[in-house]
Amino acid sequence: MVTRKLLFTGLATFVSATVLSQSAIADSREDIEARIQALNTELYQLRQQLQQIEAPEDAAQGIEPAPLPVEVALEDLSERRQLEQESSRNPFAITTHRTNYLFPISYNTNQNVENFRSITDDVQPDSGEVKFQFSAKFNLAENVFGDIGDVYFAYTQRSWWQAYNTDASSPFRETNYEPEVFIDFDNAWSALGWVNTRNRVSFIHQSNGRSDPLSRSWNRVYLESTFQSGDWALTLAPHWRVPESDSDDDNPDIERFVGYGDIRLAKRLQNNHEFAGQLRGNPSAGNYGTQIDYSWPAFNGVRTHVQYYYGYGESMIDYNHRVHRLSLGFSLNPLFSATGLNR
Structure with missing residues (x-):
């Protein structure tokens, strides 16, 4: 349980710190998209570690755990931002x-x-x-x-x-x-x-x-x-x-x-x-x-x-x-x- 709390705290800290620290150096749309991809990759890896700690039997069977609240919110944010970026490329959207x-x-x-x-x-x-x-x-x-x-x-x-x-x-x-x-x-x-x-x-x-x-x-x-x-x-x-x-x-x-x-x-x-x-x-x-x-x-x-x-x-x-x-x-x-x- 202590490990689970540490992972969850680390996940939330990582997401907020990464977004805030890197926002100042993103110069283009490509930088933002690359950063989002890196975040998604890191989130997936942390989720896999948590799955192995809390439910080894489910992990062995390949069962995906329920997403964390912070992860769900960030996925919704990423989806909305991506849609708005795509629509902005069309001047009449x-x-x-x-x-x-x-x-x-x-x-x-x-x-x-x-x-x-x-x-x-x-x-x-x-x-x-x-x-x-x-x-x-x-x-x-x-x-x-x-x-x-x-x-x-x-x-x-x-x-x-x-x-x-x-x-x-x-x-x-x-x-x-x-x-x-x-x-x-x-x-x-x-x-x-x-x-x-x-x-x-x-x-x-x-x-x-x-x-x-x-x-x-x-x-x-x-x-x-x-x-x-x-x-x-x-x-x-x-x-x-x-x-x-x-x-x-x-x-x-x-x-x-x-x-x-x-x-x-x-x-x-x-x-x-x-x-x-x-x-x-x-x-x-x-x-x-x-x-x-x-x-x-x-x-x-x-x-x-x-x-x-x-x-x-x-x-x-x-x-x-x-x-x-x-x-x-x-x-x-x-x-x-x-x-x-x-x-």
Whole structure:
């Protein structure tokens, strides 16, 4: 057992020390790829030694041991980085950003009747509607700080469509537009079995594109850090709101309901099932928003997806209105993919 602990500690120390020490001397893509190959070779050798110590009978039969949490995280990091490098070689490559989903069934037990009157005075909003999100990013520049720092432009659009409300001509009840520019810093620092796989600094604008009195918008700068341990992932994303003048501020109290950041914990389960829980809110005001997602493979890369939301901040128009929603549909990009682990 002592030997196992020493090997595990040596593995984590080796990975973090090697990545950090050699990052300063990597001059080209070939250097990075060669370093990754060397790391993979060393990881395999250490795993073989551990296998021989802890399970000699299994080793004799050629049975592979389960990968260590740090190893799983580094493999996911390597896969994501390789995909981004390949896409960057194509000047027209666009990759997924946040989760892309379509929920034909989305039922909210507490619709915002007052704001729906701006669309029609005669018809109430249906509790059932269609919710969907499209999100993509485009690489603008690579390695802006030596051999780290990739700059992206991303766009996310999320809509709530009263598709089944034919009495009101099936209007779009709300659409949120989110362009952003961010810098990603891949990382491999590890501690206590957790690897800080990525850090991101972003400027994001979010609005619903409507005129007064239903206009909602704000600008933010956020710092997002992702930590992974095996099949667990934790994302911390505090944000700072860019100040606006009182005359231009459509929603001066939005932080009272949405708070100052998001926290998400995700788990990869058997057979590529995924679970994620996200929390936002303002504890001092007693206002929270909670989202729970569960998805599993369906067919041809499409996943069946169930989403539950309760609380404030689901959309711009409902930032101060408590939502209680259950949605069922499909999503495309899993969280634990090369382009996943985005909120």
